[in-house]
Amino acid sequence: MWAYGIGYQSCAYWLSNAYTENEGATWILGYWTGRNMANAPDRMVGSNSDADGLTGEIKKTCVQEPSTRLMDAIERTYIVFQKAGK
Numbered sequence: 001m002w003a004y005g006i007g008y009q010s011c012a013y014w015l016s017n018a019y020t021e022n023e024g025a026t027w028i029l030g031y032w033t034g035r036n037m038a039n040a041p042d043r044m045v046g047s048n049s050d051a052d053g054l055t056g057e058i059k060k061t062c063v064q065e066p067s068t069r070l071m072d073a074i075e076r077t078y079i080v081f082q083k084a085g086k
Contacts, residue, residue: 007031007071011062013068024070025055031074045082057081 006014008028014024029051036043046054054077061073080086 003031003071007069007074009070010066011068011070011073012066015059015062015066016025025051028055028058028074031071032078035075035078039082042082046076046086048086049081054081 006020006024009020010065014020021041027046032046036045039045051058057080058070058073061076062068062070067072
């Protein structure tokens with residue numbers, strides 16, 4: 001899959017300053033929305049949370065693994081939410 005934007009940058013880059021953190025938060029919501037649209041069996045992943053909750057969970061992964069690409073951290077969090085029925 002090809003995607004544009006900050007999602008291909010590392011978590012460390014995303015969290016490096018307020019501007020990129022805001023840009024990443026916006027990218028996260030767009031990616032998550034697109035992921036739900038592509039997930040025909042369950043398009044409601046994350047519906048029991050809000051934008052800050054989703055971003056916060058992704059940030060936890062990024063703080064632990066700063067070299068991870070932001071998009072990979074989002075995808076891992078998405079799968080955790082889907083398996084947990086969140």
